[in-house]
Amino acid sequence: MKKVLLLFSVVLTTAAFAQNKNAKASIEVDGVCLMCKDRIEKAAIRTKGVKSAVWNVETHELKLIFDERKTDLKKISAKVASVGHDTKEIKATDEAYNSVHPCCRYRDENVVGDHKN
Numbered sequence: 001m002k003k004v005l006l007l008f009s010v011v012l013t014t015a016a017f018a019q020n021k022n023a024k025a026s027i028e029v030d031g032v033c034l035m036c037k038d039r040i041e042k043a044a045i046r047t048k049g050v051k052s053a054v055w056n057v058e059t060h061e062l063k064l065i066f067d068e069r070k071t072d073l074k075k076i077s078a079k080v081a082s083v084g085h086d087t088k089e090i091k092a093t094d095e096a097y098n099s100v101h102p103c104c105r106y107r108d109e110n111v112v113g114d115h116k117n
Contacts, residue, residue: 021069022066022067022068023066024063024064024065026063027062027064027077027087027089028060028088029055029060029062029085029086029087030085030086030087030107031060031085032103032105032106032111032112033103033104033115034057035103036055036106039104040053040085041053042083043085044062044064044076044080046079047076049068050064050065050067050076051065051067052064052065062080073089074089077089077090081096083096083099083100084096084097084098084099085100086106086107
């Protein structure tokens with residue numbers, strides 16, 4: 001009986017570890033300020049399957065934890081681009097880019113310069 005319980009415990013533990021569906025990844029996203037950070041993170045989180053999204057203003061790195069069965073990096077990039085922020089994979093449309101606040105216009109060198117000072 002002890003052997004059966006031990007075997008059952010080993011199989012159950014192995015199955016639990018084998019079902020880890022969450023992936024960690026990071027993508028580069030253009031932006032310049034804390035308003036950008038809020039917009040980028042909200043867009044990523046609203047993508048079905050994304051568990052965590054944290055964007056760094058200085059490095060432009062969006063760190064993600066997501067369920068690989070429900071989404072992928074391309075879908076997340078598309079969602080971020082839809083709110084006006086370019087990623088390495090997908091560029092935001094002009095309409096989406098123009099919808100961001102004027103201080104968030106990361107394609108404008110004057111705006112970027114203002115945020116560095």
